[in-house]
Amino acid sequence: MSTKSSVLWSKVRHIFRQSRKNQFEEGEGAGDVYIPNPDDYPTFPPLPPRDLFQDRIKQFDKIAARKFGGPQGEYEDKPLYALYRFYEFVALDSVTNYRNCLEAFWRKKNWPVHEIPDPQDPDPERYAFLAGCTYLIVRAFNARVKLGLDRQMPSLLIPEEVEMLRNRPDHLRPYERVPEWAEKVTPLEELLIVPTHEGEVLTGKEDKRADADFLAKGILLWTPHIFFT
Template sequence: MPLPPPPRELLAGRVQYEVPLLNRKVDREKDTPTAALYRMYEHLVVDQHIELRNEIEAFWYHSSWLVRDIPDPKGPDPEQYACLACIPKLLCLAFNKRIDLGLPRDAPPIFTQDMLAEWRAQDRAREQAPGWVDAVPKLEHQLSIPHWDNDRREFVPLDPAEDSKVSREFAENVIIWQPHIHFA
């Protein structure tokens, strides 16, 4: 699998990258956690929030893919590597919210109240970020990933000092709007 381009290249060529990403077909039977991590990275950088959320949901339903077991992608580009390292934190945030509600990773999409009551009575296995995430070097200069501002009809960067929408999971290395990560 060829690696996607670094963030600045994706941002500079957003128009050329956006449609192919939207039209990409994924064989979920042959999918891997690393491939999913890179897809989430691409959707995140080009501001495709619905697709990112869909990838997070698809990862959830691969119940054998524990977040802590995502292999270190050892990204050759420091900014790409910094972005990749934040995604497991987002997965933990999304998944642990569901787990705290009593949903196990292997729960079917449709379930009964009795099933939920049974799951809530069981011990809960919360997700954890893989060890490599904390070892990713801090960037010399924070990367700013603009988001689409519907009122202004353009992509705009966030001011981390003034905007409460900045993602805390990314804040050390990347300034980005907190993506929509929760799903039904």
């Protein structure tokens, strides 16, 4: 993990651990009350995909400079904020950060994927991209469930519990599913081609490296590395 990615993920992971009303700037004295700066918060909703692609380094640096993961005035994290953060990292092809987003979402036991609210995003390309992101989350989570893991299980398990989960019948395992709104999002008429962080693009819809779920939404995206341990 790069230094920048480590710092960024550390910020994202701790953004909602305390109230922002009394947030202090790092390194300042206890009497120095934090004064909100618009650059410390994400714009909600964030930029559309094509705008993110135009200058990836600049956009990533803006995200890295944020102190919080939700819009100003919000004191609790929400599934939609997490989905939009995930969207940005996938669009920017920031592998370490979108995998970390997946892991953080997995730990939110009260956030079933199918219950992610409909963002009703006014931008068709961003809306389709968000829908594709829910498919990625489901695939990543269900790969873990298939191994016997469970989002509701405690962090530490005794060997007997591990074996019990591993031997649970498949039909009793808590597989995730995509939200209904994501299934209904209309595919884009004009194919949205998503470059990698190095500027590479796939050759076309027939390219075997293309993500099938995104392609179904009219987006040509190199299949992300979504599986985490």
